[in-house]
Amino acid sequence: MKYKITVVGAGYVGMSVAVLLAQHNEVVLLDVDKERIGLVNSNKSTVRDVDIERFLDDKNLHISATDDAVFAYKNASFVIVATPTNYDPETTKFDTSLVDSVCKDAISNNAEALIIIKSTLPIGHTAYLQELLGTKRVIFSPEFLREGKSLHDNLYPSRIIIGGHCDLAVTFSGLLSQGSELDNPAILFMDPTEAEAVKLFANTYLAMRVAFFNELDSFTLSNGLDAESIIKGVSLDPRIGPGYNNPSFGYGGYCLPKDTKQLVASFSSIPQHLISAIVASNDTRITFIADEILKDKPKCVGIYRLVMKAGSDNFRSSAVEFVIQRLLSSNVKVIVYEPDLNNKEFLACKVINNFEDFESQADVIVANRKTSEIEKLGNKVFSRDIFGNN
Numbered sequence: 276m277k278y279k280i281t282v283v284g285a286g287y288v289g290m291s292v293a294v295l296l297a298q299h300n301e302v303v304l305l306d307v308d309k310e311r312i313g314l315v316n317s318n319k320s321t322v323r324d325v326d327i328e329r330f331l332d333d334k335n336l337h338i339s340a341t342d343d344a345v346f347a348y349k350n351a352s353f354v355i356v357a358t359p360t361n362y363d364p365e366t367t368k369f370d371t372s373l374v375d376s377v378c379k380d381a382i383s384n385n386a387e388a389l390i391i392i393k394s395t396l397p398i399g400h401t402a403y404l405q406e407l408l409g410t411k412r413v414i415f416s417p418e419f420l421r422e423g424k425s426l427h428d429n430l431y432p433s434r435i436i437i438g439g440h441c442d443l444a445v446t447f448s449g450l451l452s453q454g455s456e457l458d459n460p461a462i463l464f465m466d467p468t469e470a471e472a473v474k475l476f477a478n479t480y481l482a483m484r485v486a487f488f489n490e491l492d493s494f495t496l497s498n499g500l501d502a503e504s505i506i507k508g509v510s511l512d513p514r515i516g517p518g519y520n521n522p523s524f525g526y527g528g529y530c531l532p533k534d535t536k537q538l539v540a541s542f543s544s545i546p547q548h549l550i551s552a553i554v555a556s557n558d559t560r561i562t563f564i565a566d567e568i569l570k571d572k573p574k575c576v577g578i579y580r581l582v583m584k585a586g587s588d589n590f591r592s593s594a595v596e597f598v599i600q601r602l603l604s605s606n607v608k609v610i611v612y613e614p615d616l617n618n619k620e621f622l623a624c625k626v627i628n629n630f631e632d633f634e635s636q637a638d639v640i641v642a643n644r645k646t647s648e649i650e651k652l653g654n655k656v657f658s659r660d661i662f663g664n665n
């Protein structure tokens with residue numbers, strides 16, 4: 276056992292990083308959610324992720340959870356912050372208050388630990404916190420994981436980025452590398468502001484790619500063209516490349532919608548068109564999809580799954596949610612099939628989790644991503660999923 280590491284926030288990011296590091300260190304997860312604390316202490320994951328579940332079952336991990344901040348911070352060498360930074364539509368920026376208060380708390384409870392923020396931040400925020408708290412002990416390390424593959428993406432990191440240069444920052448990069456399955460993962464050191472920019476520009480690039488192939492798909496649908504042939508033909512150019520080119524109803528999930536909007540805010544008075552256009556393009560796509568569904572004048576639209584991606588258990592800011600809102604504003608009846616939802620209603624639409632009942636009541640089944648369950652329904656399904664991947 277090497278270090279005591281405290282991870283604040285036992286969600287997708289916190290759970291993945293905690294499991295990764297608990298292979299060789301003692302990890303304490305600090306959360307305010309008693310149910311999540313109970314799950315971790317019963318050796319269960321707080322999020323759906325096959326690799327996390329497998330590691331908890333098969334490996335000898337040193338991991339526990341608590342809501343006792345004093346205990347969690349005591350003797351920790353590293354504190355990792357993985358609490359939410361939700362987008363605030365009023366300020367048009369991230370609400371960083373949870374991260375700010377966790378950093379203050381960690382500093383006042385522990386005089387030596389390095390605080391590593393993994394929550395996504397506005398560009399320049401770590402430098403602001405360093406100034407506010409009077410210490411360089413707070414650094415930033417962006418997290419690039421995908422929900423549902425969160426541990427996988429830390430076991431095989433595309434890169435490890437450390438926004439800080441102190442000795443403990445170097446040690447921390449070694450711990451991430453040690454937990455991974457790669458011999459020599461790419462590790463880049465930079466200032467925290469540059470590291471924050473890497474995260475927002477990377478996610479905005481991904482959103483741009485989704486928006487691009489979705490607009491291509493809108494074009495093909497409007498002109499009766501075969502989207503699959505065109506996308507394959509376009510993507511075979513090695514400068515464009517395969518992957519991440521499967522049309523959808525829009526980008527969604529917890530990160531891309533809020534990170535793109537935060538980047539628009541970060542540009543502030545700097546001239547730009549593209550970044551704002553990505554956000555606008557996604558809204559246009561959602562309206563386009565709703566209008567396509569309405570063309571056949573269905574009496575009852577069945578929404579098959581609210582999750583963004585196959586294998587995910589999360590429907591935060593899912594694109595289909597905004598499609599539902601558009602459909603409802605056109606006074607069409609909408610029903611929802613979502614086995615991961617226990618509620619009777621979603622956005623005032625009836626949730627029917629018996630698939631046969633759901634299917635028989637709907638005139639059209641709308642699916643952002645197809646599964647074998649609906650494949651057999653043929654033309655009754657409206658989907659733009661061409662390649663069957665995320």
Ligand SMILES: NC(=O)c1ccc[n+]([C@@H]2O[C@H](COP(=O)([O-])OP(=O)(O)OC[C@H]3O[C@@H](n4cnc5c(N)ncnc54)[C@H](O)[C@@H]3O)[C@@H](O)[C@H]2O)c1
Nearest residue numbers: 284285286287288306307308357358359360394395418422
């Ligand atoms: N989800 C992703 O795919 C992903 C990927 C990269 C980066 N991020 C960023 O990481 C951050 C966390 O995202 P997430 O998806 O893991 O969030 P999450 O909602 O899954 O988990 C956040 C956890 O923090 C806990 N929490 C809230 N307030 C707390 C407090 N004051 N003290 C202790 N715990 C508290 C919550 O109970 C919850 O368990 C966000 O900034 C997000 O943008 C997320």
